[in-house]
Amino acid sequence: MVTGIVYDEIYLEHKTGNHPESPSRLIAIMDFLKETKLLEDPNFKIIKPRKATLDQIRYVHRERLIKEIQEICELSAKTRRLQEIDWDTVASPKTYEASLYSVGGNLQAIDKIINGNIKNAFALVRPPGHHSNSHRFAGFCIFNNIAIAAEYLFKEKGIKRAVIIDWDCHHGNGTQDIFYHGSKSESGELVMFNSHQYGNFYPGTGNYDEIGTDKGIGKIINYPMPAGSTDDAIPIYFDEIIVPICEEFKPEFILISAGFDTHWTDRNTDMNWTYQAPANYLKKIKTIAQKYANNRILITLEGGYELDKQARAVYNCLKVLNDEDDSLIQEEPRKSRSELLNYFKKRLIPALKEKLKPYWACF
């Protein structure tokens, strides 16, 4: 079975001017996939997106927010100028339309995965979504693609348990807000694993003691990493926290908010990952998908601002989705300082387990 790659030129129509989150991010990825001939490999298939319906957008966003983006885009068309939504998020005339396709591309991939047309998928979409919550756009994001995808699984696809893994360098605060009280759908249960740079860094949330409330209590699981953390921080989180929880929770579908701004060269962040690190994380996630989720993984693109590094990191993730685990493009491995590793093993992980203990039998 093939791996789907969601892509369409509509995603280039969300224009942002001189901004790190620009159409050139997707252009660089697609150019690299062509250059490496990955797109000629019959194991990969381009999936054309559809528009999400407004009812689907309403699964997580308020009506007022939908109106707001429509009006901002109309104003942008009328004035022929980009419009500021907040201090770092802008919209152009076709941002609203591109956003509907950004969500819809993810939903299209879900349909094909569940129908068995494709094995798994990577949605190369923009605008990204994980900083937007029910009532506010933020951090380069318009509609929260991954949150709507999760609710779509529950409301339209009969999935009862799903996991979101967000490995973007920035905390997925919008997604966390949306699910802080649990999933919107009565029939669905969602667990969110968030790993991110933490400490004097945008958006400022995502400490280990933010664990959800009400129906969502114990289901928001944050792994705040100090600046300078590298590839070796993630296996500790995976083995100590993600595996035991997934063994107990048994997710039927795995959604990934994939940012590639953890790379050591990224201009907006201070992390120290290589471009093979996300793919190595994905190999681990795949073991859970194989065991419980019938291999069902959908990755959606969030951030990542060093174009050549991001393209290599995406390529590596596609190789892993296609079970070519040994075909990664590698750079020199990087290691965290020993004090950092000690912090993860001796302080953060025990504190996190203590916090989660009342809600998970595995701890």
Ligand SMILES: [Zn+2]
């Ligand atoms: Zn980010």
